[in-house]
Amino acid sequence: MMTCCNPPWAIVLCFAALVMGCGPQRVAAPVADVAAAKAIREGLVTSVAAVAGAGEAAVAGTGWASLKGRFVFAGDPGQPRPLAADKDTEVCGKSEKLFDRSLRVDTSSKGLADVVVFVRKSSRVKSPATDAALVFDQKNCEFLAPVFAARVGQPVEVRNSDPVGHNTNIDGASFNQLIPSGQATTYTPDVDMGTPKAVTCNIHPWMKAFVIFRKDGYVAVSSIDGSFAIADLPAGEPLEFQVWHARATGGGGGLVLERPDLKWSPKGRFQLTLQADEVKDLGTLEVPSGGLGT
């Protein structure tokens, strides 16, 4: 007689099935602390008038200053990965082969391009956004600027210089428009972005760039030699700068440097108070090889 078919075995199997249950295994999720929730709710429903004068003390400052520096990468960037351009091949990647541009390091100067530096919060700006349009172009099925910065309210001409149609899909903005070949449309950013957001073309999925729109316009993108500069910063107030790179391993893309003198934080930030007419040069900012995922 086969033991596997004895009734006790069947019972064990049934029992095991009951214990195991069915349905996907979801991870345990923390649940609310009911008493604490009740206490918080009481604070929310009883409306308390805000105490006058509470909040941050206004910092009085006058004059303007600027900041500059240069990022270099200490590690080995390796070879860029070729992109599989498999659509519209008679145009895409025809004039020049396409490569992944998420880590661009200048071979001679070690300069790290496409690092974004911006002020997190500022109290004043020197001049309003200009009406002069910036151009965000795409050619050879590639966004010409891997990282693009603009000020909220400044028009951006989204152009398509390719003989094929593209759609420009900006994450986090109300923009995903088809741009027919050789045409352009104007988009005026109206959202203040906390971090750079991806721009993609859904027709050609390998196309990717990043954009950042800031209300105060205090934003810079490092050029191919790694240098950046932000002008007309408000002097006399503590400014917190966020440093971002597409491959940074810090939370939210924060680029972490070992610079205790600047109190560089694990979120990729540093603080400075600039004097009027000061041109602050941070010198060479070395990005350790572990600071960027490869």
Add this chain to the structure above:
Amino acid sequence: MMQPKPPYRLHVALVFVAASVAIGCGKTPPASFRLNMVHATKTATPESGLEKPWATWAGNRQQQVATILEAMFGTPDSPVVLPETGLDAAKLQLAAGPVRSDIVGRKNGLYREHCGHCHGISGDGMGPTAAFLNPYPRDYRPGKFKFKSTWRDGKPTHDDLVHLLRQGVAGTSMPSFALLPPAQIDALAEYVRYLSLRGETELALFAYAEQELAGDEQLPTTKEFLVDEMLAPIVEKWQAANEGQIPIAAVPAGVDFSLPANDFANRESVARGKVLFHGDGGCVKCHGVTALGDGQANDYDDWNKTVVAMSGEVADGLQAAHAVSTGDLSPEKLADYRARSEWLHAFADVIEGDALRPRTIPPRNLRLGVYRGGRRPLDIYRRLYTGINGAPMPGIGPSGPGGKGSVADAEIWHIVNYVRSLPYEFDGELGADRPMVAKDRF
């Protein structure tokens, strides 16, 4: 004299009776909202120099968010309505809680009766049936909706939600609820708004924690922070929906929607639409020259794309972590390395267990005559004008008031007409020698 042994079957029966007495038929625990674990884990990148183990540190933060959300929105059985949300408490009451009748015999618990099994108690689009449906049910928590009358990233109006509930979504598992009394549909639309507001507030809290908190810092629990800073901007967008509707251009001459698209009266309009479809409209890029939806088939919608991007990030991170030789690390670096590994493994588990397996979104096959957002010319016009929010489909109208579209507003009606004609088009292009009918396209 020995008693005869009771038969074996009796033993088994006794065991079962005893077991069911022991298990009992007590109350099931009250329903609770589930945290958005994918986002909760994504935003919990370990900082260097964490004093606690990562899981404890992240768990504390997650619990704090859960507590704040319960304070602001209550539980599935008893929702809380802060006046700042602008939600109608009476409507929510009808939709919330378990299915039951109130004292006057009015049906309560409508959401769980009609929606919860697909859209989930938390509105995360992960109800028990979700994994078996294609497309997956909508996850309301990011506050993104596809089929509406507003600008691309605008919220749907109340009427948009009601319309969708009444019509259902053709070609998906979403049925029509037109048989429900209007008051019930109204209550359900309000409840969807409630779940969205809650989900968006949750995302905002986690984003704030990631950006602004260091170490063991706690989220503020003041009214100024929770209501004015976190909730108000989200509510404002919902309340602006009615003013954010896209303009509808006048239908140009030569377009007669009272007649079939392939009627002689529409021939010039359809021909013009075809030119735009293949030209400046750019439709062929994804829907294909044949309009069978075979132009571009390997893209994801925003809901799935988030999961795809995160799985890639986790896989890369784990690969990089394996490449590190831990013997060379200083004690501080080793602690950071361990926290990071712990996070990556937890992230991998969450993606596996708390998100549906990502699926690509194929462009619609326009020869079928099935239109998810509705088949009226107006519905198709809106889809073309703003594109489909959350999906790869771009808009061909302006991106906002005063902008310039790829195709002039009035011309969009010709594309509408051409799209309407596609299920019936015959011009020899497909190599068929007979008129096209929808069933041949499968």
